[in-house]
Amino acid sequence: MALLMPFEKEEYLARMKKVKDSMSSRGIDVLLVTDPANMCYLAGYNAWSFYVHQVLVVTLDDEQPTFIGRYMDAFCGALKTTWLDASHVRWYSDDYVQNTEKHPFDFVAGVLKDMGAGKKTIAVEMDSYYFTATCYESLKNGLPEAKIVNGNLLVNWVRIIKSPKEIELMKRAAKIVEKAMQTAIESLEPGSRQCDVAANIYNSLIKGTDEFGGDYPSIVPLLPSGDTSGAPHLTWTDERYSTGTIVMIEIAGCHQRYHSPMARTVSIGKPDDKVKRVAEITVEGLNAALNTVKPGVTCEEVELAWRKVLKKYGFEKESRIGYSMGLNYPPDWGEHTASLRPGDKTVLQPNMTFHCIPGMYFDDFGVSISEAFRVTENGCETLANFPRQLFIK
Amino acid sequence: MALLMPFEKEEYLARMKKVKDSMSSRGIDVLLVTDPANMCYLAGYNAWSFYVHQVLVVTLDDEQPTFIGRYMDAFCGALKTTWLDASHVRWYSDDYVQNTEKHPFDFVAGVLKDMGAGKKTIAVEMDSYYFTATCYESLKNGLPEAKIVNGNLLVNWVRIIKSPKEIELMKRAAKIVEKAMQTAIESLEPGSRQCDVAANIYNSLIKGTDEFGGDYPSIVPLLPSGDTSGAPHLTWTDERYSTGTIVMIEIAGCHQRYHSPMARTVSIGKPDDKVKRVAEITVEGLNAALNTVKPGVTCEEVELAWRKVLKKYGFEKESRIGYSMGLNYPPDWGEHTASLRPGDKTVLQPNMTFHCIPGMYFDDFGVSISEAFRVTENGCETLANFPRQLFIK
Incomplete structure (x- = not known):
């Protein structure tokens, strides 16, 4: 064989x-x-x-x-x-x-x-x-x-609970997504075609690192931009980026079918104060959620930590902020089991792995900054290591 | 809007x-x-x-x-x-x-x-x-x-019947797949990692041409190789190619969700006579099928032309040799309507578009050489223009 x-x-x-x-x-x-x-x-x-x-x-x-x-x-x-x-x-x-x-x-x-x-x-x-x-x-x-x-x-x-070997594969996928996200941010320039940026991202995702080759992610790069950047599942077109455009990037490294997803948001040129403010609140809320993660805590408690930050600033979010993920095939890298949302009483256990993506989607722009994490013995660790912020080109 | x-x-x-x-x-x-x-x-x-x-x-x-x-x-x-x-x-x-x-x-x-x-x-x-x-x-x-x-x-x-504008989009996709197939063949060298070849293919497919950007194809590049090259739906691994390896490449250019698929087979180094012979028969049979295509002919008549060539050389093929295709999303670019196979009485009409892929899959190797075509007023035209042969590196 x-x-x-x-x-x-x-x-x-x-x-x-x-x-x-x-x-x-x-x-x-x-x-x-x-x-x-x-x-x-x-x-x-x-x-x-x-x-x-x-x-x-x-x-x-x-x-x-x-x-x-x-x-x-x-x-x-x-x-x-x-x-x-x-x-x-x-x-x-x-x-x-x-x-x-x-x-x-x-x-x-x-x-x-x-x-x-x-x-x-x-x-x-x-x-x-x-x-x-x-x-x-x-x-x-x-x-x-x-x-x-x-x-x-x-x-x-x-x-939903990964073996040590599965975690190893997901951490390799995380190395790949760090590299690809860097490529994405570098490629987003005024005048670049959206498809050329997507091509660079793909090249990086599939090449992987010198040690670990990339596999195809279960979702293609999502790159909503401009006045449809609030529509999180749009892909790309042949259009060229211009100054003043907000781009949400959601991608995943994949290695032997195991994923490590990541979202970041880029402003090509100086962003509006509104975008900066939403990005800051998103990072604060994401940090609060991640800080809540540990064995014994429920999924809805993690979401509540995020929700409290949002409420403090007078915002709301309608949708769940994360889901269990790992091994998968198109059309989804999520596992369809636990979700980080009100009502989900799933109790976190070591080696569960989630993508926490508290995307803020508005009619005229969107901001998405996410982390894939593993529940550890006493808390959580993110799979990748990448600046958790709005990027301004 | x-x-x-x-x-x-x-x-x-x-x-x-x-x-x-x-x-x-x-x-x-x-x-x-x-x-x-x-x-x-x-x-x-x-x-x-x-x-x-x-x-x-x-x-x-x-x-x-x-x-x-x-x-x-x-x-x-x-x-x-x-x-x-x-x-x-x-x-x-x-x-x-x-x-x-x-x-x-x-x-x-x-x-x-x-x-x-x-x-x-x-x-x-x-x-x-x-x-x-x-x-x-x-x-x-x-x-x-x-x-x-x-x-x-x-x-x-x-x-199943495309409008002129749809045909135009598919011809753009054909320009993209010509470029990507060239990239694939150039990249297949002893010592290359399979994932690096896949990355080059992706880069070429998504970048597209200077005029027409690439969209994501509904199926990822299929690259079965070596002793599993007879398994047509395998993708790629981190392994390095070596001399003497047969690789089947099945990809599609995609533009605004419209596809133009193409398969070619590459031998890294001198192929066995058996492989060369199967490739020659495949091309002869594919040509016979394409020459049969015109309005009024049925799908099963197109397949029969292929089958007669095979029989002449003492070969058989168990599976259909093609299907209608065009606009699609993962997991398939086929339309699930007409198939080129015995029993399919669908009558060909102008601007139907098919992928004719008479893949020959054996236990120890496979050969796949295909064409996407459009039914014209009096015959057929292939969407792409690319040498119809076994490639030897």
């Missing part, structure tokens, strides 16, 4: 055990894993093949999960690059691909029957991007005697 | 008309569009916000569709960058985001009721990536009196 996995088999087995324990406690016999990050987490499978339907079948009584995918992805990719043996890699023929007459989950239902799971309790990831409504309908039709239940985020909640 | 759309409002209205005609003919009152490419196609909305649930509501009696999304994406992004007026942009509060207690499609159901659609025939994109099983369940629960039907690919089938 030309193994491409960054972890030893023992780490995958330990992850499988945690997932199976969670399945057992919830009365689940079979878990169908369709989130590519969860598939990678459990099997080591890492390819851009999630644009066709594929699934990892986890059963309580089998040490290995079973990969089911398209022939061209299974016979070489899954067989050669994961820790699964040949009996745990199955494939469907190519005429199942994007064909209205038949659906890959018809095939998956057949495999489950062959595995003796036709009458079992089968959990599916109901709200994962790659488990569509048709997957669900096709499975229900193919397995009329099975009990199909919601196993959404089951694996994601196992992923 | 800081319109970022590349088309005039008239083009959006013409698209809306075609979609409504298709809805009418199928008895659909309301269409919920969740595929980001379809949302962009109809509204001009272009942001990396599809990692949270969002939808465009098309009704027969309203000229404009209604955007429903997260507040931070709606109030500035959708309002300022699309042709929709303020009454056609709606938002849900941030506590709907990735929250197991409530789901954005609960909110969508409420909006549909407000719009008087609670008892209508509502079509949903059942197998689109961003319409999850939970979206479907939530909608059914929220609209018990509606008739919910499958409108999968309805908009995609309208997209």
Whole structure:
């Protein structure tokens, strides 16, 4: 096997055990894993093949999960690059691909029957991007005697606490994002095309450092600017930057699918007092939130520390200020589990990792200054080390 | 409005008309569009916000569709960058985001009721990536009196024939991919890290040309190499290339979300006779397929021309050799409509655009040489102009 996995088999087995324990406690016999990050987490499978339907079948009584995918992805990719043996890699023929007459989950239902799971309790990831409504309908039709239940985020909640090796990969990603953010800030000049700045950022993110190569981040560089800088998920255009423009930069270093995100805001030329003031308040609030982080504290308590700073200055923010993240695939590097927001009672534990991004988005400008952090034994450490401020060019 | 759309409002209205005609003919009152490419196609909305649930509501009696999304994406992004007026942009509060207690499609159901659609025939994109099983369940629960039907690919089938302006954007993307493929081939040297080659490719793809900036392609550069070069959807690692390695390169130029994909194969050092032979057969078969393309011919006839060449040399290929493509978002630049494969009776028409990629994937190596093409009035033209061969470094 030309193994491409960054972890030893023992780490995958330990992850499988945690997932199976969670399945057992919830009365689940079979878990169908369709989130590519969860598939990678459990099997080591890492390819851009999630644009066709594929699934990892986890059963309580089998040490290995079973990969089911398209022939061209299974016979070489899954067989050669994961820790699964040949009996745990199955494939469907190519005429199942994007064909209205038949659906890959018809095939998956057949495999489950062959595995003796036709009458079992089968959990599916109901709200994962790659488990569509048709997957669900096709499975229900193919397995009329099975009990199909919601196993959404089951694996994601196992992923929330990182192993030392995972933390190491995220710290490598942090070295990469420091370098790329420096590149971004240097490239933002009046007259530069937005696409040229994005190209420089990409070059830096993917090259990585001399020691650690860059992987593709799960979200492309976000570069809203000017009068749409308050729209945080805009990307870039061919337009040229001009003096007086505010640019929010949100990027992530990625190494072997592990992320370290970072946002900073740049003013090309002297910023308005309003922008400076919002940036100062953002940094004060972000510091307050980070200072609150330690094991035993809840996610909503971290957000409250931020909120109090905002209130002191007469501001409010409608949206959450952060989320758990780590291993992922497009379209998101967030894990969809804990969020830093009111009502989230998740208790912080060592080696949880978050992106705290208290973006302030207004109708005519935005300011975003963020930190990715790890919960330590008695507090928190940021993954990267980069000046926490508004940059003025 | 800081319109970022590349088309005039008239083009959006013409698209809306075609979609409504298709809805009418199928008895659909309301269409919920969740595929980001379809949302962009109809509204001009272009942001990396599809990692949270969002939808465009098309009704027969309203000229404009209604955007429903997260507040931070709606109030500035959708309002300022699309042709929709303020009454056609709606938002849900941030506590709907990735929250197991409530789901954005609960909110969508409420909006549909407000719009008087609670008892209508509502079509949903059942197998689109961003319409999850939970979206479907939530909608059914929220609209018990509606008739919910499958409108999968309805908009995609309208997209299959491109306008002159769309073709122009794809030809710009082709200029970009020519440049990036040249960069890729030049960068592939013994001792280069895979990530450094990927970084060079990205830099070239995103910078674009002096006239046309690059947008992010919907699939990252695919660079399977060595003994896993038969696994077409692998990306890259930190490893260094060595002499004797075969590398398949599949990339796309992208301009304002329109793609022009291209695959080429490189041998670092002298290739085996087997590799050379497969490359020659691939080019002969690809030429035969392209020579068959003209209006009136079916997709399966194009594939048959390829298949005959293969058979002559005693080879077979299990998978389709191409698909319709154009405007798109991750994770795929394919449109999921017509495929070049046996059984696909789609009749070619002028300004359909395909990626013909007859990849030959073996256990120990792969060869991929492709062309993106447009169906012309009497034949076909490739979008890019790049030597159709195995490259030997």
